[in-house]
Amino acid sequence: MVQGTVRAGFPSPADDFSVKRHDLNELLITHPSATFFWRVRGTSMLAAGIADGDILVVNRALVPHHGDIVVAEVDNDFTVKYLHKRAGRVKLRAADPTFPDIVFEDAEAQRLVVVGVVTSTIKRFR
Numbered sequence: 001m002v003q004g005t006v007r008a009g010f011p012s013p014a015d016d017f018s019v020k021r022h023d024l025n026e027l028l029i030t031h032p033s034a035t036f037f038w039r040v041r042g043t044s045m046l047a048a049g050i051a052d053g054d055i056l057v058v059n060r061a062l063v064p065h066h067g068d069i070v071v072a073e074v075d076n077d078f079t080v081k082y083l084h085k086r087a088g089r090v091k092l093r094a095a096d097p098t099f100p101d102i103v104f105e106d107a108e109a110q111r112l113v114v115v116g117v118v119t120s121t122i123k124r125f126r
Contacts, residue, residue, distance in 0.1 A: 034061035044094035058116035069118040
């Protein structure tokens, strides 16, 4: 359980008295039956704060919008990328510009299914 807040600078003696318990389900999940967890493999989203081994909280109930980070199925493979929708064109973009965009110009050549919108990440340090 999460207990209150913690300063990254100098601690305050009053902080000892500001303890509140938090339920991670309440903090991270708004649609329980539509929420899934995915473990990340790869480094294309590091600049977005998503590292190899992180766990994504993915909400399938949300409508994906331009600029959202999404989990998408592309030709039977799953990826996490920024959704880019402009002028009727759809792309998936990595946070790292050295990774190429996935562009969908021919609906018959490639299949895109947005599985859900990433709402949070969970990181482990040990």
